[in-house]
Amino acid sequence: xxxxxxxxxxxxxxxxxxxxxxxxxxxxxxxxxxxxxxxxxxxxxxxxxxxxxxxxxxxxxxxxxxxxxxxxxxxxxxxxxxxxxxxxxxxxxxxxxxxxxxxxxxxxxxxxxxx
Amino acid sequence: xxxxxxxxxxxxxxxxxxxxxxxxxxxxxxxxxxxxxxxxxxxxxxxxxxxxxxxxxxxxxxxxxxxxxxxxxxxxxxxxxxxxxxxxxxxxxxxxxxxxxxxxxxxxxxxxx
Numbered sequence: 001x002x003x004x005x006x007x008x009x010x011x012x013x014x015x016x017x018x019x020x021x022x023x024x025x026x027x028x029x030x031x032x033x034x035x036x037x038x039x040x041x042x043x044x045x046x047x048x049x050x051x052x053x054x055x056x057x058x059x060x061x062x063x064x065x066x067x068x069x070x071x072x073x074x075x076x077x078x079x080x081x082x083x084x085x086x087x088x089x090x091x092x093x094x095x096x097x098x099x100x101x102x103x104x105x106x107x108x109x110x111x112x113x114x115x
Numbered sequence: 116x117x118x119x120x121x122x123x124x125x126x127x128x129x130x131x132x133x134x135x136x137x138x139x140x141x142x143x144x145x146x147x148x149x150x151x152x153x154x155x156x157x158x159x160x161x162x163x164x165x166x167x168x169x170x171x172x173x174x175x176x177x178x179x180x181x182x183x184x185x186x187x188x189x190x191x192x193x194x195x196x197x198x199x200x201x202x203x204x205x206x207x208x209x210x211x212x213x214x215x216x217x218x219x220x221x222x223x224x225x226x227x228x
Contacts, residue, residue, distance in 0.1 A: 004158070006158075033215065040220065041221075042119070043204075043216070101164070101166060103161050103164065104161075106160070107158050109158050
């Protein structure tokens with residue numbers, strides 16, 4: 001069974017440019033998460049989707065970040081405009097969304113460098 | 116204020132010996148705990164979990180112990196192997212479907228042969 005797929009794996013952009021990341025969760029997983037991982041830190045949640053609905057976006061900097069999961073399957077996370085401090089790894093994870101104490105499965109991440 | 120703390124940034128162990136990774140938490144509402152393992156340039160990989168109704172969970176060489184009164188959990192790897200060298204993250208969540216994981220900063224384990 002395929003795991004969580006993310007693309008691109010690496011992205012280098014200049015500050016003030018836009019950037020987008022894509023994630024395809026494990027088939028059948030209703031819950032999708034975007035996490036941000038800074039160097040030397042653990043992942044931190046940006047946004048959580050239940051199917052196509054964003055149920056927790058309290059940590060998403062909405063002035064420059066946006067996300068969508070239009071058909072309740074794959075998802076896109078966008079930053080516009082990017083700032084130097086956005087350099088980090090952006091991780092996508094998914095879980096079944098069917099019950100309590102579920103395991104979240106992570107993709108390989110997109111490593112963003114803003115110059 | 117960190118809710119999940121891994122106070123040892125690194126740990127070095129010889130092959131065949133036991134590795135013990137520690138994690139402390141402050142939020143008494145947490146009732147499900149997970150350990151993830153991360154290799155460079157890869158995403159975190161689920162390793163083992165434990166519910167707050169248990170105090171021990173074992174899976175092969177990996178055992179997680181939970182001490183609720185001390186708000187402390189530990190991951191034991193026996194015997195340690197060079198392939199176990201990675202960053203280990205402790206994570207905690209509250210018992211609701213889809214709740215976000217709260218991660219510690221990770222401990223880098225190095226197993227030498």
